[in-house]
Amino acid sequence: MACPVPDDTAVARSLMRYEEAHGDPAPAIYTRFYAAHPDAEELFAGDALIPRRMMSSIFGILIDLADGTLSPGNSTSWVMDHIAYEVTRPMIETMFGVIVDEIRSGLGEQWSPAMESQWAEVIAQWADAALATYDADV
Template sequence: MTAPAFAHAAEIERSLELMAERCEDPAPLVYGRVFAAHPQVEAQFWRDTNGTIRGEMLARTFSAILDFVGDRLYADHLIKTEVITHEGYEVPREVFSTFFGFVAEAVREVLGPDWTPATETAWREMLAEIQRYLDATPRVGAPA
């Protein structure tokens, strides 16, 4: 087995496992925060009449996080390509990048006292590392 891509992978995995055990549907916890912070984006889900797209987007985000901290086979590329795709949905990358932080807040809420200082460190460092990938993604149409 190769080493995980991220030093605190086990802590991220533990927190997401607890989240999955304790919360059947984390979507309201995450999207409630997204829409409170960015009220304009709720209307951008107009095609999502039954929550399927929001559910799929969140599921893909959880999978991407697990891959990002583990084998990192695709998540770094996925994050970079989704930024561009979302600019096509008129979601600015500054908004896009906040999603992972709202996921972190939702996990913290569900874990309660099981969100330890080590969990906090792991998520903070992972969010910073994801942000570095986002910052390195060229803007479409920007001069090279």
């Protein structure tokens, strides 16, 4: 994550702790994602910066959703771009899961019930809004 984040939410705290322990989570997240969707890697056309920028944006959205500065319905502008690049609904669904799976795994015993609860809530709300947008536009 390229910028400091406030630590007033469980999502933000978990991202900060992960970065302190392991560095940028983007490579590990994409390793998990590509394992589930090997065909997705070619969508980036070999540009390693694109996934990092995308993940940085995702972290910003997750933090804003967690602290209430962004509503799920206003967090889906990226969906149309992904449809244009032929990103599938299963790819989007997988990405939501691998993000939280990697952060949870990386934190190990530091992962708290508050983190589990807030991540589950934020991911569910964001996924519902994003997938509804996807379904409406495909």
